Amino acid sequence: MTLRRCVFRVCLAGTWLVSLQACSSAGRTENPSSSVVPSAQAVPRLDSERCAPSGAVPSREGFFHEVLFAAATARTPRFDDYTANSYHVRKLDVIRGLPAQANACGVRLRAALVLGPVGILWTYHVVALVQDGPNIRVNALVMPHARITGKGTGVVATQEALGLLQQIEKAPRVRSGLPTPISDDAEGDFSYQLLLARYDTEQPGYFHGEFSESSDDPGLRSLKDAVEALLGTAKIKTYR
Numbered sequence: 001m002t003l004r005r006c007v008f009r010v011c012l013a014g015t016w017l018v019s020l021q022a023c024s025s026a027g028r029t030e031n032p033s034s035s036v037v038p039s040a041q042a043v044p045r046l047d048s049e050r051c052a053p054s055g056a057v058p059s060r061e062g063f064f065h066e067v068l069f070a071a072a073t074a075r076t077p078r079f080d081d082y083t084a085n086s087y088h089v090r091k092l093d094v095i096r097g098l099p100a101q102a103n104a105c106g107v108r109l110r111a112a113l114v115l116g117p118v119g120i121l122w123t124y125h126v127v128a129l130v131q132d133g134p135n136i137r138v139n140a141l142v143m144p145h146a147r148i149t150g151k152g153t154g155v156v157a158t159q160e161a162l163g164l165l166q167q168i169e170k171a172p173r174v175r176s177g178l179p180t181p182i183s184d185d186a187e188g189d190f191s192y193q194l195l196l197a198r199y200d201t202e203q204p205g206y207f208h209g210e211f212s213e214s215s216d217d218p219g220l221r222s223l224k225d226a227v228e229a230l231l232g233t234a235k236i237k238t239y240r
Helices: 061-069 093-106 160-171 216-229
Strands: 009-012 017-018 026-031 109-116 123-132 135-143 150-157 174-176 194-198 203-207 235-238
Touching: 009 216, 017 061, 061 093, 061 123, 061 135, 061 216, 093 109, 093 194, 109 160, 109 216, 123 203, 135 160, 150 160, 160 216
Parallel strands: none
Antiparallel strands: 009 017, 109 123, 109 194, 123 135, 135 150, 150 235, 174 203, 194 203
């Protein structure tokens, strides 16, 4: 498959935000690691039907399903700020609830990243890293103002994926553990912008920190670069 390099960003009122964008066209051919099966990028092998919530009504469980699986569903466009029971992202709720849905689906969830709110539309980016054969599939979605506006996926070698996570963990503005005091209400959620959960150890590991897409602070710039590198692996767009 031929892909060209792209800037995974969208400009909202002068503020640069990371976005999901597939760029399939004539151009340079990507050379993935030999441990990655290129055909796996086109059609996810993970079985989403065995645990799909019934109906197309948006819900908490339905949102977690959207995060774990790359394909769009009849439910995807129905999430918004006005529909009853539609999901509003809270970082702590996502990292607590996502593993249970993954277990129900028989998916090995390696890590989850929740970034937001950022920008004038309180945008959230939610990323799930799941085992896909010998590799890791990165599924990502973007959700401004409680509406899913983009989904993407990609397969990377396991060591590459783990290396990208370590770049985030080691960024200067990221701290180990959960934020204190622990609060998953709106005020608590807005007090920091990034939460990373690692589920591939005996006990889950957590990292949190502040994030800015426009700061001149070197520490925040390095974190932004690390986050964009991870989001950039989900280059096959499945919904927009």
